[in-house]
Structures are given as C-alpha cells and as structure tokens.
Amino acid sequence: MPLPDSDLEREHLHTRTFRVHAYARPDGLTDLDAEMMDVKGYDFPRSSGEIHRAGRPVHHMHLRVTIDDAFTITAAQAAYDAAPYGQWCACIAPDYAGLVGMNLLKGFRQAVKEKFGRTQGCTHLSELSYVLPTVAVQSTAGKRRKAKRSPESPERRPFELEGCHALSLDAPAVAKFYPLWYRPQASSPAGAKPAKDG
Template sequence: MPLPPPDVSRELLHTRTLRVDAYARDDGLWDLDAELVDVKGYDFPRENGTVHKMGDPVHRMHLRVTIDNDFTITAAQAAYDAAPFNENCFSIAPAYQQLVGLNLLRRFRNAVKERFGRAAGCTHLTELSHLLPTVAVQCMAGRMREERARGGEQSDKKPFELDGCHALRVDGPVAAKHYPKWYVAPEGRAKRE
C-alpha cells in the first residue's frame, strides 16, 4: 500500500535513486553493481557560471563488489559519472578497493564506517555500500534454500536469516511455519505443533 496523498501542496526539491543489480558470474563468484543518483527538481547556478539543469545528476556514482560463496569481498571498484566537486570527489574512488577482505555478513557496516568515515571516504559511496549485505542475501537466497534442501532438516546450524528482521524473528509466525526446528514459542504460549 503506497503512502497516502499529501494534505498540502508541495514542490519536488530532490530525488535520490539507489539501485543494486546482482549477478552470478561464470567463475562461481557474485557481482553486486550499485549506483546512486541524485537530481534536483530545479535549476541552480554552478561555481563556473553555468547552470546545472533540473534533472541532470548532481551525483552519479557506482560501486561494484565481487563476493564469494561466504559473502567475502574478493574485488571492489568505484567510479563516478557526476559529483559536485569533480576530481576532488573522483579521487577517492581507488580507496574503496579497501573493501576487499571484508565479509558482508560480519560487522560489514561497522568496518566500512571505520575505514571510510568522514574525510576518509565519500559519504555517498559509503552510504551506497550499506545496501550490499541485504542485496547479497537476496542474491544468494535461492542457492541457500537449495543447500538446506540437500542437507535436509538435519543441520544443527541456525539459518543466518532468523532474527535478522521482525518477520523472521524466532518467536514469530514465519519461523513457526517455515523454520519449525528453530521456532521458540513466546512466553505464555505453547509451541505450535
């Protein structure tokens, strides 16, 4: 269900679009190609005397990470098509190769903040990187289901997605239905059979 229409008329000022495409590679690895685009809903003067036109990207940047089956980043690269301070912004792109070695499921966002916080990185590329863990999980969800099916319900390892969000909490109806081995009845209610 979408948001209701606004009660007051308003003017569009800014639009940010985030996109991440996930790819299975022929070499068994996975690519996540992320893009951030910012556009303004109005024209504005540039420092050089020209006019930045409404709808033209103020920011347009890309981040690609390659991950293995354990969600560890094996390669990373960043690129810019547009940024307000041109080469002053673009020059940070090579630093994002420092993502290599990080694991998307193990304190990734904290590690990114430590490596690229404030002046050590680009605010926008860093923000874009924060989308990668959940996209990687979605990318590999089918593979994980297949592995669990092959291994049967005999695994003693709790599926990593449980307790990862409200719907997948171990005491909720989704866990009761789809993960009965890991379901924990809330206090005061008996475990569903």
Template sequence: MPLPPSKIAREPLHTRSIRVNSFAREDGQWDLEAELIDVKAYDFPLRDGATIHSAGDPIHHMHLRVTIDDQFQVTDAVADYDAAPYNENCSAIAPDYRSLVGMNLLRNFRQMVKDRFGRTAGCSHMTELSYLLPTVAIQTMANKRRQEQSAPGKQQKRPFQLEGCHALRLDGPIAKEFYPQWYKSPKVETKCE
C-alpha cells in the same frame, strides 16, 4: 501499498535513486553493482554563478561494484563516478574503495566501512552506497542457500535470516508456520502479587 497521497500541496525538490544488481559469474563468484543518482527538480547556479545546473541532470552519479565469494568475502572492488559536485576532487577517492577487498559482508561490514571511510577518509555517498551490499548479498545467495539446505541427507541448519527482524523472530507466527522446527513459544510474563 504506496504511501497515501499528501493532503498538502507539495513541490518536488530532490530525488535520490539507488539501484543494486547482482550477477552470478562463470568463476563461481558474484558481482554486486550499486548505483546512486541524485537530481534536483529545479535549475540552480553553480559556484561560479555563471553556469546553470539544469533540473534533472545528475549532481551525484556513482557506481560501486564488489565481487564476493560464497562466504561473502569481498575479493574485488571498484568505484567510479559519472557526476560529482566537485568533479575530480570528489572522484579522486574512487581507487581507495579497492580496500573493501578482504572485508566480509556479513561480519561487521558496515562498521568496518565506517571506520575505514568515515569523514574525510572517504566519500559519504559512496560509503552510504556500500551499506546496502550486505542485504543485497543475502538476497543474491538465497536460491543457492535454499538448494544447499534441501539437498538429500543434508543436516538442516537454522536459516540465517531467523532472528534478523521482527517478522522472523523465533516466537512469531512466521517461524511457527514456515520454520516450525526452530519455533519457540512466546514467554508468558507472570505478575508477582
């Protein structure tokens, strides 16, 4: 359901679009390709005062691709820029994002990225884009994990998504209906009198 319409008249100013696509590779790994585009809804003068940046032309347009294995380990990474406000001064950081290689998307990834690329050590927009990768990787692997779990003779492990959000808590209605073997009855609080 979309948000209800605003009750107050508004003027559009800025649009950030983020898209992440995932691909199964022939070599058994997966590519996650993330893209961020920022546009303004109005024309504005650039720093030189003479050049006008037109409404709808990207201010930021960047790409980040990571390759992961079946353990969510990053085996390759590449970053690139189509548009950045300070041109080559922004895009010069792109090769540094190669150091995502070796990180694991499910093991403290966001903190490791923050530690490695925080402040002047990285690009705030590229770093922000990388933060989306763990949950996209989980969605990418969902069918593979489902097939592994349903294989005959395979011992069932608790699905990793349980306890990952309020809807998937072990004492909630979703666990009770769809994951009854891991469901736990809610704790009843007793009042001391």
C-alpha cells in the same frame, strides 16, 4: 501498498535513488553492481556560474564488489558519472579497492567507516556500500537454500530467523513457514495457535 497521496500541494526538492544488480559469475563468485543518484527538483546556480538543471544528476556513483560464498569481498572498483567537484571528487575512486578483504556480514559498515571515514573517502560512495550486505543476502538466498537441501548438509536453522520482528521465533510467520523452529512465548497458554495471516 504505496503511500497515500498527500492532500497538500508539495514542491519536489530532491530524489536519491539506490539500485543494485546482483550477478552470478561462471567462476562461482557473485558481482554486486551498485549505483547511487541524486537529482534536485529545481534549477540552481553552480559556483562556476553554470545553471544546474532540475533532474540532472548532482551525484551519480557506481560501486562493484565481487564476493565469495562466505561474503568476503575479493575485488572492488568504483566509478563516477557526476559529482559536485568533478575530478576532485572522482579521484578517490581507486581507493575503494581497499574494500577487498572485508566481509559483508562481519562488521562491514563499521570497517568502511574506519577505513573511509571523513577525508579518507567519499561520503556518497561509502553510503552506497552500506546497502550491499542485505542485497548480498537476498541475492544468494536461492543458492544457500539449494545447498541446505542437499543430502550431505544437515538441517540448520535458517539464517533469516531472529533477523526481524516478523521472524522472531515466537512469531506467527515462523509458526507457519518454519514450524520446526517455532518457539511459542513462555506466557502463551498450552496449545495456543498462532494468529492466521490475513
């Protein structure tokens, strides 16, 4: 359900868009192609004297990482289509190969801050990288589900449980979709049933 229309007459100021495509590769690895774009809702003058038109990207960056089944980055590259200071911004792109070796699920955002913080990196490329862990988990969920169903692998607790309020072990959604792992609150009356979904 979208947000309701505003009753106020509003002026569009800015739109930031993140988009990530995930691709399974024939070598068993996964590519995450991420893109970030900023556009203004109004024209404004640049220091060069040029007028930057509304809707034309102010920032437009790309980041591709390749990950293995353990979510470790095995390759990384960055590219720029638009940046406020042109090549002076874009010259940092090769440095983002330094993401190689980082693990998306083990302190990744902190590792990016330490390696690419402030003058060591690009604020926007680093921010773009922060969306990668959750996208990686989403894009490989089907693959992990199949692996868990294989006869060789014992039943393990699904990784997503306890990851958000809807999937706490005492939540109605867990009772319905993951009954094996459901743990009612100690204060719940014996035999109490979880609320039915709407």
